Amino acid sequence: MVRRDEYSFFIDSLLTRNLPFAAWSMPAEHHPEILIGQKEDVINLSDFNKLNGQEGFVFAPYRLGETSPLLLLKPGIYLRNYHDLQTFHPEDLPQCNCGEQTVRDHFIIDKDNYLKDIEASITEIRKTKLSKVIVSRLIPQKRNDESIGKLYMQLRKQTPNAFVYLVNLPEAGLWMGATPEVLLQSHGKTLETVSLAGTQARRADSDYGWHTKDIEEQAFVSRYMLDVFYRFNIHPYTTKGPETMESGRVAHLKTSFYFPAKKLEDRLGDFIAGLHPTPAVCGLPKSTADRYISKIEKHDRRYYTGYLGPWQMNGSVRLFVNLRCMELTPDRYILYAGGGITAKSVPEDEWEETNNKAKTLLSAIEAVQNI
Numbered sequence: 001m002v003r004r005d006e007y008s009f010f011i012d013s014l015l016t017r018n019l020p021f022a023a024w025s026m027p028a029e030h031h032p033e034i035l036i037g038q039k040e041d042v043i044n045l046s047d048f049n050k051l052n053g054q055e056g057f058v059f060a061p062y063r064l065g066e067t068s069p070l071l072l073l074k075p076g077i078y079l080r081n082y083h084d085l086q087t088f089h090p091e092d093l094p095q096c097n098c099g100e101q102t103v104r105d106h107f108i109i110d111k112d113n114y115l116k117d118i119e120a121s122i123t124e125i126r127k128t129k130l131s132k133v134i135v136s137r138l139i140p141q142k143r144n145d146e147s148i149g150k151l152y153m154q155l156r157k158q159t160p161n162a163f164v165y166l167v168n169l170p171e172a173g174l175w176m177g178a179t180p181e182v183l184l185q186s187h188g189k190t191l192e193t194v195s196l197a198g199t200q201a202r203r204a205d206s207d208y209g210w211h212t213k214d215i216e217e218q219a220f221v222s223r224y225m226l227d228v229f230y231r232f233n234i235h236p237y238t239t240k241g242p243e244t245m246e247s248g249r250v251a252h253l254k255t256s257f258y259f260p261a262k263k264l265e266d267r268l269g270d271f272i273a274g275l276h277p278t279p280a281v282c283g284l285p286k287s288t289a290d291r292y293i294s295k296i297e298k299h300d301r302r303y304y305t306g307y308l309g310p311w312q313m314n315g316s317v318r319l320f321v322n323l324r325c326m327e328l329t330p331d332r333y334i335l336y337a338g339g340g341i342t343a344k345s346v347p348e349d350e351w352e353e354t355n356n357k358a359k360t361l362l363s364a365i366e367a368v369q370n371i
């Protein structure tokens with residue numbers, strides 16, 4: 001058996017036992033990592049700043065709520081490469097008594113109503129203090145009896161430059177995604193955070209030019225990062241970008257910010273609570289945009305535009321914003337996609353942008369359904 005088949009079989013065995021786990025691979029790294037636990041290893045944190053002093057795999061929602069708690073899977077069985085996977089047998093683990101997944105309603109907006117919402121958002125931006133808001137929608141896709149392990153392998157193969165994950169946690173459910181956006185990542189003694197915004201379809205020739213709308217939108221996010229740095233007394237720092245970053249079927253504008261980790265020490269949890277949600281997924285001014293999102297979006301974002309990743313495991317932090325993701329229900333995949341609306345937005349283009357963002361996951365689903 002090739003390694004990929006073994007790994008997909010491994011994932012399917014964990015799912016059969018309904019075990020809580022998080023599987024992931026880092027951008028441009030090919031080895032699999034997986035953390036497996038039991039029900040009691042999943043803890044529910046009451047607030048974003050409660051991460052200080054904790055360790056494990058974090059799965060955080062966009063907004064804290066009863067249906068979407070902030071979860072941490074504590075370090076239990078941690079496998080870090082193919083060799084670890086080969087020597088471990090999920091068949092030996094007991095079935096988890098984690099309860100069935102809650103069946104939820106998902107509000108699916110049609111194109112006409114989405115375009116109307118984007119029009120309304122542009123009008124709101126022109127006449128109020130709101131300068132940018134991220135509006136999102138859900139895209140359903142039929143789930144047949146394909147192997148989820150195979151689907152995860154397919155997504156890993158198609159998007160090697162993303163943080164590709166599959167998470168199964170009681171209360172949150174089953175989620176998969178391939179996100180390009182770093183929230184906070186350590187490189188030895190340095191921390192990196194990123195401002196990512198502006199989207200266009202990926203080009204075969206990689207010869208990208210950017211419109212003012214995208215350049216401004218990304219600059220808004222960078223500006224916000226600097227405000228947070230100021231509040232946490234982070235200086236000096238270095239920057240790289242803005243530069244084009246390709247991911248899946250789209251490309252974005254990205255600036256990376258680097259600073260010494262010792263600037264934060266035991267305040268890392270507070271820093272994350274200060275950053276999240278960034279204007280890349282919410283808008284500006286942040287609280288006005290957040291209120292507007294509650295009003296305009298008829299669906300619950302749950303973990304989409306939240307963040308996830310290994311937190312303080314082996315002393316490092318690798319958190320990503322939960323984009324290009326979907327919730328797996330027994331009969332449907334529910335994809336989440338959105339885009340930043342500014343005064344210069346064109347509704348039809350925004351609709352297309354969400355379609356382009358969803359293509360990464362849709363093409364992986366199609367590939368495994370057509371085997």
Ligand SMILES: C=C(O[C@@H]1C=C(C(=O)O)C=C[C@H]1O)C(=O)O
Nearest residue numbers: 197198199280323337338339340
């Ligand atoms: C909101 C999403 O992506 C965010 C919005 C972007 C934009 O508006 O151009 C670009 C990257 C992300 O920060 C999404 O993928 O759903």
